Amino acid sequence: MxxxxxxxxxxxxxxxxxxxxxxxxxxxxxxxxxxxxxxxxxxxxxxxxxxxxxxxxxxxxxxxxxxxxxxxxxxxxxxxxxxxxxxxxxxxxxxxxxxxxxxxxxxxxxxxxxxxxxxxxxxxxxxxxxxxxxxxxxxxxxxxxxxxxxxxxxxxxxxxxxxxxxxxxxxxxxxxxxxxxxxxxxxxxxxxxVDAAQFSPNKSPDAATGDAGYLLAAARLEPLKGLDLAIETLAELPKSGRPDLIVSGGATTGFDDYPAELRALAERLGVGDRVHFIGPQSREALADLLRGARIALVPSHSETFGLIALEAQSCATPVVASDAGGLREAVVDGQTGILVPVREPSAWAGTISALLRDSERCAQLGAAGRERALGFxxxxxxxxxxxxxxxxxxxxx
Known part of the structure; x- marks a missing residue:
């Protein structure tokens, strides 16, 4: 009934x-x-x-x-x-x-x-x-x-x-x-x-930007989401082969000055030209961004689940996320992505560098992530x- x-x-x-x-x-x-x-x-x-x-x-x-x-x-x-x-x-x-x-x-x-x-x-x-x-x-x-x-x-x-x-x-x-x-x-x-048909792994051949492609962080721009850590991590990556960082999302109401703070941080760390703030995206555009990314970053201080991590996995994109809260359930550590237990940029950069050098490992994580996402x-x-x-x-x- x-x-x-x-x-x-x-x-x-x-x-x-x-x-x-x-x-x-x-x-x-x-x-x-x-x-x-x-x-x-x-x-x-x-x-x-x-x-x-x-x-x-x-x-x-x-x-x-x-x-x-x-x-x-x-x-x-x-x-x-x-x-x-x-x-x-x-x-x-x-x-x-x-x-x-x-x-x-x-x-x-x-x-x-x-x-x-x-x-x-x-x-x-x-x-x-x-x-x-x-x-x-x-x-x-x-x-x-x-x-x-x-x-x-x-x-x-x-x-x-x-x-x-x-x-x-x-x-x-x-x-x-x-x-x-x-x-x-x-x-x-x-x-x-997750809508596995919309968030699918069918990457377009021109999806990547720049020789090294890009990392993606998609979130509202507010301190809870830890995007400062994503920028600090980018600055720690070796200049040779360093990917760009695309930040998708707009300021949370009440944090209108926060995007400017993040831009200033990127400039101060010497990566202002490698961090691209593209604003909020439609669901279709977000799916395109996720499937084109080399790695999706979820550096939040906490998440009750972390839906963006599941959407990235559905696109067969490896996830590097905080070892916190529901992200431990959204990502199977070592199988569909990597959970980083500390908020040290050097630790995040080490994890990301290792993945960027190992395309086979990335493919394994992506395939396992897609298989898991199909159950959600x-x-x-x-x-x-x-x-x-x-x-x-x-x-x-």
């Missing part, structure tokens, strides 16, 4: 391309999960805050998937932390929608807007966090922006009162249980997927998500 579902994404629209503002892996996951849920026959409303007066209240983005943009706060893009101020207004706007069988909130803003409404109407509430706050000045908070005031307490409340929590990795699951106090029996891990489908993600919903509703999965 088809379910009526609300996927709530208060602060960022899943219909936007990732790589700028606050649009990232969560947007990709919510959008593709919604589409896959609809393909299974369910009816999905995706709820987000209106951030432009030009956008319609509702638009059908696929059969059985409607994007609804609710009035809450100013009709403009705002710094992510500001959205705490719009929680109550967004929750009020939700009261006029539905009815729904399940409300599934993504990020703590969404959960705080939806939880009371769901409890009042007896609707199961499912929470996904996608990122979880750490107390200030701990190693887990390195690279993070200052938190909005209610986040730490809000995430604990949602972890303990939601009917179920869906995490994207076992690393995130452990954090939800140990740091937020969630009942382990109510926490399920459902990994994200959005249909599997949607079915795992529905299994959680069905258990809450007392239906056989």
């Amino acid at each position: 088809p379910l009526r579902l609300a996927l709530v994404s208060l602060h960022t629209s899943p219909n936007d391309d990732p790589g700028t503002g606050d649009v990232g892996g969560m947007n990709v996951a919510v959008r593709h999960t919604a589409l896959a849920l609809a393909a299974l026959g369910h009816n999905v409303d995706v709820l987000t805050r209106r951030s432009s007066p030009a956008t319609p209240d509702a638009v059908e983005i696929a059969p059985r998937v409607t994007l609804r943009q609710l009035h809450a706060g100013p009709e403009e893009r705002r710094v992510k932390g500001d959205h705490e101020e719009y929680i109550a207004e967004f929750g009020d706007a939700m009261r006029h929608l539905g009815p729904y069988d399940v409300i599934h909130s993504h990020h703590w803003f969404s959960g705080m807007a939806a939880l009371e409404l769901a409890q009042h109407h007896g609707i199961p509430h499912v929470q996904s966090f996608h990122s979880i706050a750490a107390a200030h000045a701990t190693p887990l908070s390195e690279g993070e922006r200052p938190e909005s005031p209610g986040r730490l307490a809000g995430e604990e409340l949602l972890a303990q009162q939601s009917d179920a929590i869906i995490t994207v990795s076992d690393a995130e699951r452990e954090t939800v249980v140990s740091r937020l106090g969630a009942d382990p029996a109510r926490v399920a891990t459902v990994c994200p997927g 489908t959005w249909e599997r993600t949607a079915q795992g998500t529905v299994d959680v919903y069905e258990r809450l509703l007392g239906r056989p999965a």
